[in-house]
Amino acid sequence: MLDLRTVTERLDETRAALARRGFTDAPALDRLGALAVARRDAIVDVEALRHRRNVASEAMAQVADKRSAEFAARRDELRAVGAEIKALEARQSEAERELTDLLARIPNLPDESVPSGSGEADNVELRVFGERPRFPHEPRDHVDLGVGLGILDFERAAKLSGARFVVLRGLGARLERALIQLMLDLHVDEHGYTEMWVPTLVKDTALHGTGQLPKFAADLFRIAKDAQWEREAEAGGHELFLIPTAEVPLTNLHAGEILDAGDLPVAYTAYTACFRSEAGSYGKDTRGMIRQHQFDKVELVRFVRPDDALAELERLTGHAEAVLQRLGLCYRVVELCAGDLGFSSKKTYDLEVWLPGQNAYREISSCSWFGDFQARRLKARFRPAPDDKPQLVHTLNGSGLAVGRTLVAILEQYQLPDGSVRVPPALRPYLGGLDTLRPPG
RNA sequence: GGAGAGGUGGCCGAGUGGUCGAAGGCAACCGCUUGCUAAGCGGUCGUGCGGUGUAGAGCUGUACCGGGGGUUCGAAUCCCCCCCUCUCCGCCA
The missing domain is CATH 3.30.930.10 (Bira Bifunctional Protein; Domain 2)
Structure with a gap:
C-alpha cells in the first residue's frame, strides 16, 4: 500500500511513476485526492464535536445531584451531540473504507533504477x-x-x-x-x-x-x-x-x-x-x-x-x-x-x-x-x-x-x-x- | 467438538460506569549520587490520526485497555457477536 499523504501531495509524480508500470487508472487517483479531503474534513468536524462532548461530560461528572434539573438539561443537550457524532463518524469511516479499498488496489511505484518497458x-x-x-x-x-x-x-x-x-x-x-x-x-x-x-x-x-x-x-x-x-x-x-x-x-x-x-x-x-x-x-x-x-x-x-x-x-x-x-x-x-x-x-x-x-x-x-x-x-x-x-x-x-x-x-x-x-x-x-x-x- | 477461565502499555499486574492513557512493579533511557557490594535518589519512559507550526522540534485535539457492534450525557468497566490463549474432557497424526 502506498502512503496516502505522499500520494495526494505528489499526485503528478505518483501518476507518472504508476504509468511506467502500465497503471493508468486516472479516475482512481483523482478520486483518491477527493476522498482524502473528505476524510480530513470529517475528522476535523468529528473531533471538534468529541472535544465539546468530553468537556461537557466532565462538567456533568462534577454535578453533585444527578437528578437535578440542571443535570437533565445538560444531558438532553448532549444527547443530540452524541447523535451528531455518530453521523459524522459514519461519514468518516465511509471515506476511509473507500480510501483503503482504492489504495489497496494500487500497485507499488517502480524504483527510478528500473528500466522502462511494457512487458x-x-x-x-x-x-x-x-x-x-x-x-x-x-x-x-x-x-x-x-x-x-x-x-x-x-x-x-x-x-x-x-x-x-x-x-x-x-x-x-x-x-x-x-x-x-x-x-x-x-x-x-x-x-x-x-x-x-x-x-x-x-x-x-x-x-x-x-x-x-x-x-x-x-x-x-x-x-x-x-x-x-x-x-x-x-x-x-x-x-x-x-x-x-x-x-x-x-x-x-x-x-x-x-x-x-x-x-x-x-x-x-x-x-x-x-x-x-x-x-x-x-x-x-x-x-x-x-x-x-x-x-x-x-x-x-x-x-x-x-x-x-x-x-x-x-x-x-x-x-x-x-x-x-x-x-x-x-x-x-x-x-x-x-x-x-x-x-x-x-x-x-x-x-x-x-x-x-x-x-x-x-x-x-x-x-x-x-x-x-x-x-x-x-x-x-x-x-x-x-x-x-x-x-x-x-x-x-x-x-x-x-x-x-x-x-x-x-x-x-x-x-x-x-x-x-x-x-x-x-x-x-x-x-x-x-x-x-x-x-x- | 463439550465445560470452564482469561485477553489491559516492551514485560508483569491493578482497575466493575465519570477525576483512567490507565495505579504499582520490572525492563529501558537521562541525570545525580556512590563505603550500604550488578546498590541508592530524581526524572523520562506508548502508538495512530488530525490541527497548528521557526514544519521528522514544540504546542494542541482526538482515538486506542483482543476485534466489531450496542446501551449511556459519558464505557477498560454493562450487553451482543467474533477471534485468540490457557485448563479439563472427547477425538486424532
Whole structure:
C-alpha cells in the first residue's frame, strides 16, 4: 500500500511513476485526492464535536445531584451531540473504507533504477552464468527424461488430483528432498538465514499484508471446510487460504511489531509447499511440471533498514544465485522492466535457468524489493534509535529456489544421450553418493 | 467438538460506569549520587490520526485497555457477536 499523504501531495509524480508500470487508472487517483479531503474534513468536524462532548461530560461528572434539573438539561443537550457524532463518524469511516479499498488496489511505484518497458520483451538481461550445455543428440525435455527414468508420474497424479500435479517416485522424490536440504543448508550455514517452519494455511489478513489480496484472489486456493464454515467466513469468521509462497507466512511474522534496529537485517528461510490455482493460465505450460498447482519452494525473506535496501536486494539475489552456481546450472539474471513488475514490487531480478528441452530460459527465482509497501500493510516497523519514532521497515524476498523447476533444470541440463542423468557433484552427498540416475532395466 | 477461565502499555499486574492513557512493579533511557557490594535518589519512559507550526522540534485535539457492534450525557468497566490463549474432557497424526 502506498502512503496516502505522499500520494495526494505528489499526485503528478505518483501518476507518472504508476504509468511506467502500465497503471493508468486516472479516475482512481483523482478520486483518491477527493476522498482524502473528505476524510480530513470529517475528522476535523468529528473531533471538534468529541472535544465539546468530553468537556461537557466532565462538567456533568462534577454535578453533585444527578437528578437535578440542571443535570437533565445538560444531558438532553448532549444527547443530540452524541447523535451528531455518530453521523459524522459514519461519514468518516465511509471515506476511509473507500480510501483503503482504492489504495489497496494500487500497485507499488517502480524504483527510478528500473528500466522502462511494457512487458516481458523489455526486460533487461544483466548477466549469464555458466554455459549452455551442448548435446550430441536432440535434448529431451524433463517429461521424457523423468518418465523414462521412472521418477515422474503425471498420469497417476492426474488420477489423484487432476491436471497440473505430479507424483515423484523413488529417486525423484529423494532428489526433491535432497534439493530442499541442500538449499536450506546453504542459506542457513553460509548466508546467515534463520530457518523457519511455518503454516501453509493462513488467514486472509496475512495475504492482505503481502499484497496477494484483495486483487489476486483468483490465484489462490481458499479453504471452505463445509457450508457452516462458509457462512462464518462470510460473517468475518474462519477463512483460510493455502499459501501461494512462503513469502506470506514469513513476511507476516513481524506484522504489527516494532523491531529493534539492532536486529536488522532479519533474514528468514523456509521450505514449504506452495499452492497456486493459476486461474488465468490455462493453456500455458500444460506439459510437465513447470506450472503446477502444488510445488515446493525454499524461500528467502529479509527485513531491512530502508538505507540498505538496494544493497540488500543485490545480496539476496546473490544468495539465490549461489544455489544455481552450486549446482552448476546455467542461468541468467534478468531485471524486470517497469511494466513487468509484480504488484507489490519496486524492483525485481528474475533468475532464469536454461532449459534445453524448451530451448529457453525459464524463471526459477524472483527476487524483489518491496520498499515499505508491504510493511505499511503489515504495520511492520523498527526504531532507528532508542528515542526515535518507529519507521516502516523495508521487505525483500526471493525464491531460493523453486525446487520443482530446479529438478527440471537438472534433468534437462545434465542429461546424457541414453536418457540417464548425471547428478551434480554438490548434490551427491545428499543422495548417498549417487552420481547418475539411470533408466530401469 | 463439550465445560470452564482469561485477553489491559516492551514485560508483569491493578482497575466493575465519570477525576483512567490507565495505579504499582520490572525492563529501558537521562541525570545525580556512590563505603550500604550488578546498590541508592530524581526524572523520562506508548502508538495512530488530525490541527497548528521557526514544519521528522514544540504546542494542541482526538482515538486506542483482543476485534466489531450496542446501551449511556459519558464505557477498560454493562450487553451482543467474533477471534485468540490457557485448563479439563472427547477425538486424532
